[in-house]
Amino acid sequence: MLRQASRLLNRPLTTTLRVRPFSSDLPATPPADSAFIESWKKVIPNIDPPKTPSSFMQPRPATPSSIPSKITVNFVLPYASELSTKEVDMVIVPATTGQMGVLPGHVPTIAELKPGILSVHEGNDVIKYFLSSGFAFIHANSVADIIAVEAVPIDRIDPSLVQKGLAEFTQKLNSAANDLEKAEAQIGVDVHSALNSALTG
Structure with a gap:
């Protein structure tokens, strides 16, 4: 068993690893699998063969050679x-x-x-x-x-309503009876605190 493992480890990585392209780097119209299409038409000749997800993907936009201004x-x-x-x-x-x-x-x-x-x-x-x-x-x-x-x-945000909401959720957080109430109140406190910081800072 150790000999087999050492033989596998000594093999060059290039023979064991294959580089897969990104699906969006593939051609816009992937080559059809002719064997599959022929088999499909033999079984169901009146219906077109199904398309794969890559048939619906647009190719990835090319990265510009220079950085655009916008x-x-x-x-x-x-x-x-x-x-x-x-x-x-x-x-x-x-x-x-x-x-x-x-x-x-x-x-x-x-x-x-x-x-x-x-x-x-x-x-x-x-x-x-x-x-x-x-x-x-x-x-x-x-x-x-x-x-x-x-x-x-x-x-469009009313600062007085933000202050009111922050006070309400802080009170709910302090009086939460279980983990669910505490989590809901904490979300309210976090959002209203961020709103308050956005308006004041």
């Missing part, structure tokens, strides 16, 4: 598209690891978002949204896809 932002919510292919100078997202500034040419990244401020910078104009949570997908071709569960422009 970053393209898509910002979507479950019920609306706030920004669609908007070219801006910079976007700052509230990642769970801290505020993350994204400029053209940013390294490809997936970032989880926490309650906080999303700011979109275009020249001297800055649009700010308060996000509850979500994800940001930064692509190598200077495109940022931001998906949020809930968002609202910062100028």
